[in-house]
Amino acid sequence: MSDATELPVPDTVDVRSGPEVSEELLAVLPLLGEWHGEGQAAGAEGDHRFGQWIRFSHDGRGFLAYESRTWRLTDDGRIVGPQSRESGFWRPRGRDDVELLVVSSDGLLELYVGRARTTTSWELSSDVLARTPDAPDVARVVRLYGIVEGALMYAIDRAGADEPLRPTMSARLERIR
Template identity: 40%
Template sequence: MSSGDDAIQAAEQRAEHTRGRNLPPYGTLPDLPIPADTANLREGAELNPACLALLPLVGVWRGEGEVNYPTIDGPRKFAQQLTIAHDGRPFLYHEARSWLIDDDGKVIRQAAREVGWWRPQPDDTIELLLAHATGIVEVFYGKPRNQTSWELGTDAVIRTSTAKEVTGAQRLYGVVNNGDLGYVEERAMVGEPMQPHVSAYLRRVVG
């Protein structure tokens, strides 16, 4: 793993056009007695040292991807905003909002939403807890593959009585050389074996 100084320097180089932006204070009353989350490492609380292995992920990302599975009419194109922020404590906040788009990039309808927490541990293990608007809660475990990529798989999947059957998932996130973020997801659900489900390519817009 790189030192904290090396990680911060690399983040500076990747954020040439987004370093002056941060999360807007929507949803936060101005008299909240604690600091707001930050997705910009130059503003707000300092990143907790426990999160240094995840430092390249901090920011707001937007882009497009493709979703496909044997049980859906696909492949379908979607756009997404992914927010990964922190408040100075040893975890990161995760929120992803997606919407289906047509071939011209026009919005068809809103799609998947998920929120959760990245929880790095002293042995480099990463816990990722995600709750989906579809009634699914997943607990992922994983580790960094290198300084800019992270691989995780589910240890537990819980669902409500109205949610579709999901038995497992795997995700791989990676920051590429030009600073963009890509990820792929495999999923086992509704009687199908583990197989590719979602892929996306996102560009940094904050941080």
């Protein structure tokens, strides 16, 4: 019997190892890897800094697996504790169209549709949002991602039922693998 910690078909974050990268992934291929950095968030508790780790991996099929972990930071950069987690899938559709499915530890399930604006930037808008009774009241979300000078930068704007879109999170992450 094999070790339970090893999967028979591993995910990989490196195009030089593991399964061959599907041609379908060309629209999102620059995201592949692990990223780490800091950002700024606005929430019910007020504005605050956070640290973040993101992993985009593939197993040879036409999607990227996505995983994100954030932790709250004090103003001087000290770690306070865990914040939120997300996981999901980036699904390219055609040359420029992209779907993003995300589920978060906050109780939100989000389905986005969007486009690759260039070979290194993506704009996605929520198409379907579902939430648990205690999740934040979210009616619309827009996510912008881009790779600028080698760093992954993103901004997330959210709107409540009777509120306009407002900045919620943004970060700059460096590739670590």
